Amino acid sequence: MPTSNNVRIDSERSIYGKPLMRLFTIPIATALMSLTLSGCERAEPIRWTSSELVSELPDEALREQLVGIVNENSGSAREPRMISESKDDFDFNLHLKHGQQVYMKRCVQCHGVSGDGNGEAAKYLYPKPRDYTRGIFKFTSTPYGNKPRREDLIAVVRRGVTGTSMPRFNRIKDKDVNAVVDYVMVLAQRGELEYQLAMEAEAAEELDEDFIPEFIEDVVNRWQTAKTSLTQPLTPQPELTEARAKQGREAFLSKGCSKCHGDDGRGHTKDNIGKDSWGHATRAADLTSGMLHGGQEPIDIYRRILNGINGTPMPGFKSSLQSEPETIWNLVAYVLEVSNRRRYGTKIPAGLMKPYDQGASEETE
Ligand code: HEC
Ligand code: HEC
Incomplete structure (x- = not known):
């Protein structure tokens, strides 16, 4: 609230400058005081503390x-x-x-x-x-x-x-x-x-x-x-068809994804527990929950797979998949398919491979 403080200092100055103004400054100052108090949610000033x-x-x-x-x-x-x-x-x-x-x-x-x-x-x-x-x-x-x-x-x-x-x-x-x-x-x-x-x-x-x-x-x-380090996809996004999702499933099983995420993508594997960089327990995401944390767009999923997820055990697959860039899109198609599965049933109609829609805003005003 620096502005209202400045105003207050100015009005205080005017007390000494123009005696007549004193009549007005008291109510103004009171009004400003109560504005300052009601506008402030905290009584104490904000302080940053060291780690x-x-x-x-x-x-x-x-x-x-x-x-x-x-x-x-x-x-x-x-x-x-x-x-x-x-x-x-x-x-x-x-x-x-x-x-x-x-x-x-x-x-x-x-x-x-x-x-x-x-x-x-x-x-x-x-x-x-x-x-x-x-x-x-x-x-x-x-x-x-x-x-x-x-x-x-x-x-x-x-x-x-x-x-x-x-x-x-x-x-x-x-x-x-x-x-x-x-x-x-x-x-x-x-x-x-x-x-x-x-x-x-x-x-x-x-x-x-x-x-x-x-x-x-x-x-x-x-x-x-x-x-200036925006990751662009290695190849343009193709149509994400059922056929691609099928190939994606094969890659999911053969490229090591299932080791952490489980064959069905639900993350129910024995070793699925790790630590993140903040010291909290973390596990490979249940990809079928319909709730992709890092965004629901194909490009979001693509970037998670290519770059991995900072601070977590999710590795990037750039070095192992850059020689077969289409596989990355196939994996995206598969991830989208499993993540939509609970919503649409086990089979999703062709052309319906849309990202899950979160519906109304959860933000409270
Ligand atoms: C070493 C274990 C491990 C392997 C291997 C692995 N993941 Fe993951 N994955 C994780 C973890 C852990 C997370 C959750 C990270 C977090 O948000 O805490 C994750 C998250 C993800 C997400 C993001 C989900 C979201 O909520 O946005 C996607 C997509 C994903 N993995 C796909 C894959 C694919 C595809 C492969 C194989 C190419 C793969 N993962 C291999 C551990 C793994
Ligand atoms: C009700 C609790 C809550 C509130 C309020 C909240 N956050 Fe978060 N925020 C979280 C949690 C939990 C995570 C971690 C999610 C995860 O690890 O996947 C997070 C993660 C984040 C991240 C990290 C994303 C990343 O890529 O790692 C940012 C940035 C962030 N919040 C910004 C904000 C900002 C800005 C506001 C206020 C406008 C806000 N948050 C309000 C709970 C909250």
């Missing part, structure tokens, strides 16, 4: 040095800054502040004030809300191990993650979505820098100031690279 990795560092001076570097580059909760963008861009910084307001209204209960996935509701949820501070995102259109593109995050926020508590925000304004996504990127980049520095501080027991610019550059480069 456990930092608080567990034994040396206080080192901890302080680390926090200082992080704040210098990503600002504070009062003045968020994006590491990969110019820090002096006034309009962009205002836009980030707006993103923070949207975040504190619609995302914080799950993703937490600092973006560590530990919001109030998180303990009741599975899968857990994403901890952005590792800078790892699952549903990207970029090669395995890469950062997401901004568009990927926008798409996730718009469509939600079907079958999890992540809602779809498909009715809020573009301006709000763009701003909140940029704010998520602030939290992710900040967390990433903090994580890298904490690992270094733990291993070396010091942070050599000479090397700090490299850590920062790494974060910047990774996010900049993602902007």
